[in-house]
Amino acid sequence: MNAHIDYLVIGHISQDKGAEGYRVGGTVAYAARTAQVLHAQTAVVTSASADYDLAQALPGIAVHCVPAAHSTCFTNIYTPDGRVQTLHSLAAPLTAVHIPAAWQRAAVVHLGPIANEVDAQIIHLFSNSMVGLTPQGWMRRWDENGCVFARDWQEAAEILPLAAAVILSEEDLLHVEMLAQYRRWARLLVLTRGYNGCTVFFDGAEHHFAAPTVAEKEMTGAGDIFAAAYLIRLWQTAGNPWEAARFANEVAAQSVTQPDIDSKMAHLRHYFNL
Secondary structure, X not given: OOOOOOEEEEOOOEEEEEOOEEEEEOHHHHHHHHHHHOOOOEEEEEEEOOOXXXXXXXXXXXXXXXXXXXXXXXXXXXXXXXXXXXXXXXXXXXXXXXXXXXXXXXXXXXXXXXXXXXXXXXHHHOOOOXXXXXXXXXXXXXXXOOEEEEOOOOOHHHHHHHOOEEEEEHHHOOOHHHHHHHHHHOOEEEEEOHXXXXXXXEOOEEEEEOOOOOOOOOOXXXXXXXXXXXXXXXXXXXXXXXXXXXXXXXXXXXXXXXXXXXXXXXXXXXHOOO
16 A cells, blocks of 8 residues: 555545436545646545445545445535535445554545544544545535435534644535634635635635636536645645635636536646646
8 A cells, every 4th residue: 555645535435316327426536536636646535335436436546445335325406596415325434443554644634524424533643644624524414315404513613623724615504603613713714605716714814716707517526626726735835825725716617617527637637737
C-alpha cells in the first residue's frame, strides 16, 4: 500500500439513481477524481457492495473498501427551491480501525461523509495532516421513506475546531444561527452558494468570491469538486484561504458545464492544461 499520499478522502462512494439508471456519486468520487486531476497522489477509504466496480469509478486511485451488503444509493432532484434528496440504501460505517496506518500521514485529509457514515473521531488519527471537513453527511437525517432533511450535528462544537478548513453549503444549514455557531467554532469556514460563489470566514475577516458565469448542465458533485480544489490549493499555498477560494470557484464553475463525472474531469484537464 502506497505510503506517500497527498490527498486522502474518507466517506461512502454512492450510486446516484436517475432516470437513465445509476451513476457514480458521493463526495469521495468527485473529490478524489478532482484531486487526481490536480496531480495529487490520491487515496480513498470507503464502503460498498462487492458488485460496485471501484476500479472503473476511481481509475488510478488507491482504494481501501470496507465490504457491505449494499452500496449507498441516493436520488438527487434539483428544483428552484434547492435539492430534493432520497436515501435508498446505506453501506457500512467507517471508523478509525478502517484507516490504513500507511495513509494516516497524508498531507491533506478530507473527511467527506454523505450519510452520517464516518465516525467523526477519526479526525484524531491525523496529527500531521491538514484536515478538511465537508460535514454535510453529519448534518443530515432521513425519515422512513428515505427523504433527507437537515439536522443539528451534536459533535460540531467538538470537531470543527480541530479542522484546518470546514466547507459547507447554504442548503446544509438548518437555521440562520447555525452559521454563526459554525463560524465561532471553525478556524476557517467556507460557505458555498452555488452559482453565487462562496463566502470565506477567516481570522475575523469575511470575503465573498463571485463565481464565473457559465452555461450549467449538471450541478451534481460541484460542491465536492469545489472542496477538493479548495483544500488542494490551500495546501499548495501554505494556507492562503483567499487564493484557494478563487481557484475552487473557477474549478467548480467549469465542472458544471459537463454532464457526468468523466466529462467533468476531462474538461478540467483540458481547461486548466493539466
